[in-house]
């Protein structure tokens with residue numbers, strides 16, 4: 001078959017990973033964790049600080065049927081929103097790979113797309129204590145979907161310091177949901193956030 | 208922001224339509240592909256292959272997730288899954304499925320993740 005796209009792509013062949021970024025042949029399965037939270041709260045920073053590869057960006061077009069319906073001729077229109085997300089990768093051992101997806105922009109869009117949360121081990125809700133209210137919606141949606149999550153408080157210098165229990169109250173979180181402080185810029189701190197999520201998942205699995 | 212996004216603007220809907228032969232990612236066997244399904248090609252690209260499929264064959268000489276393929280090829284996930292659907296049907300690539308959601312949360316799996324993170 002003859003495809004119009006041939007010329008354009010021959011000029012710009014897809015650049016693959018650097019050889020040191022290639023997964024070993026033994027890599028057999030992958031799991032994913034989603035990092036959610038309000039605008040500018042440090043999601044990309046967290047992904048980047050623990051990722052073994054430079055974070056990559058992927059894109060998806062989400063179609064919302066029924067929105068923006070019947071303008072001029074009553075034709076059903078679909079509204080497409082293109083959303084891009086950052087992700088990083090951690091090789092856990094020779095066989096198992098963990099991918100971390102950071103969801104920028106309007107968080108509610110991500111919940112329209114099953115591809116992200118289906119099969120995810122869990123989520124990290126990153127919060128900024130100066131803007132707690134932006135987290136209400138995302139937490140509600142995670143609960144609705146039954147995605148287990150932990151809350152990580154990203155430490156910004158001029159952010160008010162609240163006791164963890166105060167934040168639990170403000171976010172109306174059940175006692176068992178872990179809340180921890182973090183500095184998304186630090187690899188060890190971001191690693192600890194993921195570790196907290198995994199220990200929490202472990203406790204859920206053991207119940 | 209990360210660096211791989213500079214050329215996204217160039218993807219016109221028409222071009223994406225041409226690449227996939229007008230199909231969307233929502234149908235048939237492509238739905239079993241997750242963002243983190245690992246793809247491995249069985250051989251190099253064949254002469255005369257559609258360029259995007261040739262790219263996949265080349266990129267997946269070592270395992271690569273659907274998300275990474277999308278990022279490197281600068282094509283939306285749904286377009287990549289359509290392309291992969293054809294390659295899978297032809298047996299040119301193999302998909303290593305993610306750990307199935309039905310098994311989650313699984314203690315042994317979570318323990319493996321914890322051990323991996325401890326080494327960071």
Ligand SMILES: Nc1nc2c(ncn2[C@@H]2O[C@H](COP(=O)(O)OP(=O)(O)OP(=O)(O)O)[C@@H](O)[C@H]2O)c(=O)[nH]1
Nearest residue numbers: 039040041042043044045104105155156183184185
């Ligand atoms: N002081 C401090 N600054 C941080 C921390 N985490 C991120 N930042 C800074 O906050 C800004 C926003 O961080 P990003 O990681 O881009 O935030 P994001 O959540 O990905 O933002 P969007 O994708 O636009 O929603 C950047 O300038 C970071 O350097 C942190 O833990 N402490």
Ligand SMILES: [Mg+2]
Nearest residue numbers: 043044102104
């Ligand atoms: Mg970001």
